[in-house]
Amino acid sequence: MTKYIIRRLVYLVPVVIGVSLITFLLMRVVPGDVAVVALGTNATEESLAEFRHAYGLDEPLFDYRPPFGQYGDWIGGFFTGDFGKSYFSRTPVRDELAHRLPVTLQLAIMSLFITLVPAIPAGVIAAVRPNSLIDLVTRTAAVFGLSIPVFWLGTLFILLPAIWFNWTPPFGRVSFFDDPVKNLQQFTLPALAMSIPSMAGIVRLVRSSVLEVLRQDYVRTARSKGLRETIVIWRHVLKNGLIPVVTVVGMALGALLGGAVIIESIFALPGVGLFGLQAIMGRDYLAVQSLVMLGAFLVVIMNLVTDISYVWFDPRIRYT
């Protein structure tokens, strides 16, 4: 097992390096000159040159001598915790990310909670009573949930309370620890909008997985030895039936950053996703590279954690 984990971790390095190279090169071919974007079209040639020099933009992209070109300079810094500076705010990218991360994390945690609490019981009930009224309602609701775009849902969630109750989420972000009520007023609707598609996906997943387990021989054995149906479900079916949920939750946490882009830009929440979108649009190279790199690490690590957690949840699985 330890060997397996070490091999996976070693494996992970070229993948993440590849992601960083692709991002680095793609960002350099985004049309437009960073210096002009940062200083405006009226900037003199001198100030532009000064800007490029100050941020190392006049260095070659790759170089074998120190500081090893723009790529080497950045990635060397990245692994020592120095992500470089944003061209626009002129503050370290790390600080920019650090004070935006709580927003995205809170969104993720809240939406995960809002997703799982109704979705798991609904999926289990639908599977235990297939073709019942509850099953039909759940399945139909799930198809609808999968079909509504998050950005439209978010738009409606802002629009409808504004029209009906003349209420809009309070402006200007506050931390949960400073003012929990105001904070929840800001975060509940975006988290809910983010949850609905994943709720639909998880309901369907739980339903099919529990249905599958219900067909197993050991469930028949449990029933025929006279166990009550509740015990069969709780003790025997759910243990195996809910394993796939682990995968989905792992993948959802990995994709957190990408999912936050849309919802943060609709609700104007100053999180990491919105920052990433603005950085890409503004060609803030170092910010984009560092953010994508961290996101890629999160994705691959979450995949690894998911695979490993399988062994814990299902001792029949062995990795070598």
Place this chain on the structure above:
Amino acid sequence: MTSDAEAIGVWAERPAARPAAIQFLRALRRHPLGMFGLVGVVVLLVMAVFAPWIAPHSASSQDFALLDGPSWAHPFGTDRLGRDILSRVIHASRVELTVSLTSVFVGVALATVMGMVSGYVGGRADTVIQRFADMWLAFPGLILLIIISAVLGPSPRTLIIALVIGAIPGNQRIIRGAVLSEKNNVYVDAARVIGCSEVRIMFRHVFPQIVALTIVIISIAIPYIALLGAALSFLGLGLPPPTPSWGGDLSGDAREYFQDAPWMAVFPGAAISLTVLSFNMLGDAMRDIFDPRLRGSVR
């Protein structure tokens, strides 16, 4: 019930087998939601093909009162430039469907070729393709597609390229898995013994076995890609204004008018949702019919 002949997969030898499309429609009768989806998709296709004749006005004429609420003259109201929203919604179906369907077919075709080469040839080709796919899949969420759209600039062509790139990596892995288990079958050895070339085995013997899977993948990919494309347009990276598009008409400075003119926000979004809903319902039914092994599985 399926006959034995169907169960063991010798459809072609049944006397006077019905065409696949007729068989599919007959099977669909047992799937009311699938039927609903089919009707929705047909309505949508008719709307897209005959858009200029169905829409009461052109998508770009700015001849009407600004921000006028729904009325008999303008059932969906007008937008901030005085354009008829109903007409824009109808015209947008053309570009939305063209982009989504093109991306799905090109993307799944490339994914099939990649997955088959990777799974069947194996060895170094497999390693190279899969390591690239690993990187591709490690990009968090929409980020890779956003960067690519930023590189190429907003246009329908950009959107198609981005969506094709979005459709390949996950699906090629599913195909690869299917080919890996398929190539151990005796019929592959038999074909090799009678002297078939590897390329011939791949396309004439293995490929027909994964056609059903490919159809299922397409039916799952269409709603997924349609949502993804709408999201990119919404972020201002897909179809540029003034092109009528459902995602695009919900984005950008249009958002500032939603409080006063909520109909601007409601109808394009409803159009996306109904489109995706129809494709989802049809896709669920197709999955049940074409691949009973996948019955009830996710997405």
